[in-house]
Amino acid sequence: MATRRAVWGHDGPVELVIIDAAGSPREMGRAHGEQARDVIAIGLERWREELAGAGKDADRLWKGLSRESGFRGAASRWAPGLLDEIEGIAEGANADSDAVFATNCLDEAWWWGAKGPGCSSVAVADQGGKSVIGQNMDLDTWMDNTQVALRLQPDDGPQQVLMSRAGVVGLCGANSAGIGLVVNTLDQLPVAVDGLPVALVLRLLMAQTSLDDVEPLLRGMRHASGQAYTLAAESGVVGFEAGGDFVASYRNDPERPGALWHTNHPLSEGNHEVTFDPDDWATGSSQPRLARVDDALADLSTADDLVTLLSDSDAGICMYPGRWRDDGFTFSSIVMEIDAPPSVRMTAGPPDRSEWVDVPFE
Secondary structure: OOEEEEEOOOOOOEEEEEEEEEEOHHHHHHHHHHHOHHHHHHHHHHHHHHHHHOOOOHHHHHHHHHHHOOHHHHHHHHOHHHHHHHHHHHHHHOOOHHHHHHHOOHHHHHHHHOOOOOEEEEEEOOOOOOOEEEEEEEEEHHHOOOEEEEEEEEOOOOOEEEEEEOOOOOOEEEEOOOEEEEEEEOOOOOOOOOOEOHHHHHHHHHOOOOHHHHHHHHHOOOEEEEEEEEEEEOOEEEEEEEEEOEEEEOOOOOOOOOEEEEOOOOOOOOOOOOOOOOOOHHHHOHHHHHHHHHHHHHHOOOHHHHHHHHOOOOOOOOOOOOOOOOOEEEEEEEEEEOOOOOEEEEOOOOOOOOOOEEOOOO
């Protein structure tokens, strides 16, 4: 059964749905779909209305992402178990399978049609004590009320606690092996219509038990969308930027090898065409948000310190509707203290005004 916890949302109180699922990929998907059926339906209806308001046909977009692109073929090649899980979600939710697959193409739907919002993330392992990692996930305002936490126990691999949107296999999170993962959109990097969607890439990363396995995994596939993947474990932190066939590690400061932080422009070496469009909030605010995190790192040593940083709405790290953008907000925030297993807490809505909910491994 899904556990519901009342939290804040821009339309008033909402509920964070904590979904427990175990077993094979298909079984986990069905459990997800059954427990989040109503929330998945809300999300699809809101997406349909949003597309209609922009003069776009939802069914055409969903079928395009699911059938006309190469994303499904990429999933069959590199992540067949996750494709089974997505089909299970559709079955459990009694929802259209193309619509649910398209929901899992979150980043891909943005460049397939338009640019998306931004995120801010931090991972620190050199400040003493336990490593901490977290991020604000900034999404479109219409996605509010679809926040869920996934608590997954696959037949094969570590248990996972993930922030997500109802119907999506995951957005970021941690596993019981002691690895935390956060992500940032990088729309300056190459895209690939036959690449693996971001949500599926991050779930493959969440199945790993060592940071040493991260780079070979990322280099072994084509990436549908540009994305930064930042991971923390007790052994340290690693960060990679990937898009199309491009994969490179990034480092903010060589003198601080135990800390990584990212917003929405590439930091790795490469031929990136980086523009900071003032009319696009994610790229226009990317440098100031990165600088704000840089300034805060000297005083950041605990999970509570990271909560304070992620709650900073003055610098744009935290957004509530009407603050910085009317059409985007901090959909959810997550902070993880790395252990085996990690401690995970998250919000449904902007962290400066939302209840933090502990989502323990069980």
